Amino acid sequence: MNDEINYTNNPLHGLGLQELLTQIVDHYGFEILYAYLNINCFKTNPSIESSVKFLKKTEWAREKVEIFYLYQYKNLPRVSSEQFELPPRKRIIPEGQTPREPAELSFEDAERVREKQAKKAAEHGKSKRYKEREFENLWKR
Known part of the structure; x- marks a missing residue:
C-alpha cells in the first residue's frame, strides 16, 4: 500500500512512453531532444513510433529521456540524494512539489551542457553512472 501512495507522487506514474515522448516532442521538437540527450533516434529519421521502439529496448536511453521529462519538461526541483540513486520511475516527488x-x-545551452559534461568526464573518468549523475546535475538549479 505504501508503494502505491509513493508512486502517485511521481509525474511518470501511469504515463506511457509514447505519451511522454509526444508531450516533449510537441513542446521541444526532435532537434532540441537530440541536442540535449544525444540519442540518435532523435536525429536520424525521427518519429514517435521509432523512438518508442528504441527506448523500450534501451534502458539507459529511456531513463535519460525520463530524467529529461522530469527535470526539464516538468521542471521539478532537485531530488534528495536517496531519490537520486533510484531510476526515474521509482522516484517519489515530495509532498507540495508540483510540476512547473x-x-x-x-541549442546554445545544449552545447554548453555537452561541453561541461565532457570536461567533467575527462576530469573524473568515464564511468557510466558518473556520466548519468552529471547529466542530471547539469539541469538542476
Whole structure:
C-alpha cells in the first residue's frame, strides 16, 4: 500500500512512453531532444513510433529521456540524494512539489551542457553512472 501512495507522487506514474515522448516532442521538437540527450533516434529519421521502439529496448536511453521529462519538461526541483540513486520511475516527488512550466531550452545551452559534461568526464573518468549523475546535475538549479 505504501508503494502505491509513493508512486502517485511521481509525474511518470501511469504515463506511457509514447505519451511522454509526444508531450516533449510537441513542446521541444526532435532537434532540441537530440541536442540535449544525444540519442540518435532523435536525429536520424525521427518519429514517435521509432523512438518508442528504441527506448523500450534501451534502458539507459529511456531513463535519460525520463530524467529529461522530469527535470526539464516538468521542471521539478532537485531530488534528495536517496531519490537520486533510484531510476526515474521509482522516484517519489515530495509532498507540495508540483510540476512547473517547461524549462526554456536552446541549442546554445545544449552545447554548453555537452561541453561541461565532457570536461567533467575527462576530469573524473568515464564511468557510466558518473556520466548519468552529471547529466542530471547539469539541469538542476
